[in-house]
Amino acid sequence: MTASAPTTQVLIVGSGPTGLTLACDLARRSIDVRIIDKSAEFPRSSRAKGPNPRSLEVLEDLGVADRVLAAGSAPLPMRKYRNGLAIADTDPFGASHPTPDAPYDRPWLIAQWQLEEILRDRLAEYGVRVELGAEATRLTAGSDSVTVGLADGRSIGARYVVGCDGGHSPVRRLLGVRFEGKTNEEQMMVCGDVEADGLDRDYWHQWFDEDGAVMLCPIPGTRSGWWFQAGPERDRAGAPVPPSLESFRRLFAKHTGLPGTRLTQATLLSTYRVNERMADRYRVGRVLLAGDAAHVHSVAGGLGMNTGIQDAFNLGWKLARVVTGQAGPGLLDTYEEERLPVASWTLDMSSERLRVTLDAIREPGGGLDAAVTGETTGLGLGYHWSSLSAAGSTARLRAGDRAPDAPCLDAGTGAPTRLFEAFAGPHFTLLGFGPGTADALRAAEAAYGDAVRAYGVGAGGPSGLTDEAGHARTAYGIEPGTDILALVRPDNYVGLIAPTAGSRAVGAYMDHLSGTAFRRP
Template sequence: MPATAPTTQVLIVGSGPTGLTLACDLARRSVDVRIIEKSSAFPRSSRAKGPNPRSLEVLEDLGVVDRVLAAGSAPIPMRKYRNGLPVTDTDPFETSRPTPDAPYDRPHLIAQWRLEEILRDRLAELGVRVELDSEADTLTMGPDSVTVGLTDGRSIEAQYVAGCDGAHSRVRKLLGIPFEGKTDEEQSMVCGDVEMEGLDRGYWHQWFDEDGAVMLCPIPGTRSGWWFQAAPERDPAGALVPPSLESFQRLLARHTGLPGTRLSQATLLSTYRVNERLADRCRVDRALLAGDAAHVHSVAGGLGMNTGIQDAFNLGWKLARVVTGQAGPGLLDTYEEERLPVAAWTLDFTSERLRATLDAIAQPGGGLDAAVSEETMGLGLGYRWSSLSPAGSTTRLRAGDRAPDAPCRDAATGLVIRLFETFAGPHFTLLGFGPGTADALRATEAAHGDTVRVCGVDAGTGHGVTDDGGHARSAYGIEPGTNVLVLVRPDHHVGLIAPADDGRAVTEYLHRLDRRTVRHSGGLDQSIGE
């Protein structure tokens, strides 16, 4: 008898920001996707404080950035205290401004549960809903599918499964993938959402002293809700005291001098310990890992949720091409090839940022702003080492780099249009700078249809865009009067840079991408942010 087809093309285990981003990306590519969540109700986690600029670019591409910006707030100044008295106010983004090539210049504060609501709403618009009370229990790999057994006795067969189920990932454990690293019990923090009146909501308040700390940040969209973080209490034996309303009240009174009774309704309680762990691989045949299931690290710099969102954005287009038959399974090797070095770099970087922050708060006026740097914005991360990044460069970019934005004008209507608007959606984009690229643009459009959207930049083709302000050429490092082709991948990274007369390079690139068996090109010591 012929084998029956899998019940779905992709099964996603875990409905946090990583799993939801992946589900949205796959669903808009017409992939049959299911996403399951072991909880009986949607978790209301608030630990992650919001997307960084690179994740905002991802959310724009998914069509939800306006909702995210409306539901949250820009970062607020940090007010630092010593001995209960304010010492200084610091705004680490005071001098930051959007630029033509980077429309988002700072992170955005939003409760994680609210971001997840927005992504679930977008996913529902695409015809997919999260399936609650569905906990993975077993995983059986077959030649053409993978079957996940659930704890209630049901099973789901899929072409591929993506484990986006957090640091304690059941999928990772079932695959037998090591999760090596360390847990620092000394660097611990208790967290929760609290209600508090009488504190200025225009600041992120941070009290530091010799034996502890309390931090209170207002939760956007609430009247009196705050994120509470503190160095935990310890009992006489030195063990951590579990978080509770009463312990939060004691910590508040001890480190701030404010009455503990000002704080009420502590919920979403947790104890955070600094974990630095990395999976030694992200793929076993038809199963893949993303987000915290593959890597965990210090919260310094706020890169945890953001790294997971960007994992999903890298994986989505590749997985879609494989399950729809456009590419062979070898394309999925490039997910691990590109993202595992980024995860390893993130572990090292956040560890360094944690040390810098601890050194800073030991001094009057020091605070969490010490964790903020250009790298925490996520805009400099690329894949220059990847086998999907062949030789090719301009004065500013190399294959593998993030593709910049730029405001231009629609050649037909004269209206302002950004390059990101051209990139948006499940396709490659071929930018042709200069009239010498017109033939290559026409040939690519005829040969590749919906796979590649072509966009001439001052190419004189009657459509595309005009670069009146020179912003596109500046962002892409292309001198006036020169003619260059730039192929942008669906995840907004540069795939190829080629001379204008080498239109065949695009077809050859797509052919290699879709049909070759991709080789890994290196270990975890590759340069990340060049």
């Protein structure tokens, strides 16, 4: 059996945050995309607690960060209890503040269903809607397309398929990709969304004792909704009791000393086991994996959903260039090249944060704040090893680093703007620091049109930015009197840093993207 002619350019299987981020990124690039999900209706469960600072930057680029910030709330101080008594309040982000190069200094609390709703609304603005009740059960690969067979007998043809369908990914299983790692049955937790009365909603409450724990965090946008997490209740034989409102009430009463009847409703009843697994491949021909379909790990550090969102943002521009013929299929190999090592690092880091947190909560005053470090922001991750990171560096940056933000002024109007506003959208951005870069900026725009937008930072050129306070030069490590070009990829990582004398490197880099074999340019 051969695959049918494609009926869409890209088919995304799974409509969680990873799939929706990818769909939005492709749709704004005018890629014909369909997104399906096996569920009969959209979930109303909270699940993940929200985006970290790097994911907020991604969401800003997609044009939805303001909606996310309005629907959610800043992280709450953590109130920790021992023997039923409050003994410590901790705000792990109390000393954090935005900086010119990093406008988001903390993660944001928002129920996952609300984030998904915002992304679906954004996707609908491009005329694309999630197709529910579509369960992928078969994959048939042809020379130029893939056919996905559905449980109801229908099939969908596509040039490329991306499995964003979770830790139990049918797409991954159909591909025969190994999901290597381990499951720790001892480190188990029951979770749910609950309604609760009589608790102060200005805190994330955490009760710890020698027998277990109960944690309740208010769900933003609700009057009495809470995220509930606890060590499982066990029966006389030591087996975990399935989660229910009644078992949640018993756990709540046991660990808090408060009446269990304060919990009045429970949904999203689930048992969570610590899984640390990673796919050994992210691409098999025309089928790719992203998000939990490619990696799962401990919840410590809150990196699960965030790693998936950032997978999608890495893949979107590459897939679009291949589909439109701007690059050969080899560009898709750089998705695995860049993101698989990040997943490996995430597994190691979240495992270590879990160990630190379990040690911390054994001591009075310890809590989930032990999982929070600068590494969990996502801002420090980059792709220095990538074949898409050309040689080049400044005093502050090198190719492969995240491209910093900076407040500037529009050189023509004097209106305030930011580098992130210049980056936003499906294009490369060429920054020219110093007046000697003006000719190179003009040449790049002439050669590549809308694919590369060029901005002179105090350099003249086709579009100008005034770095009045010097924040851009500081963030990019530009020494006084030097002329430097910095090429920023569509996913807002630095691809190239070159002196003006090496301005031909920009053309070489863009030509390199059009090839099928990738080497360090």
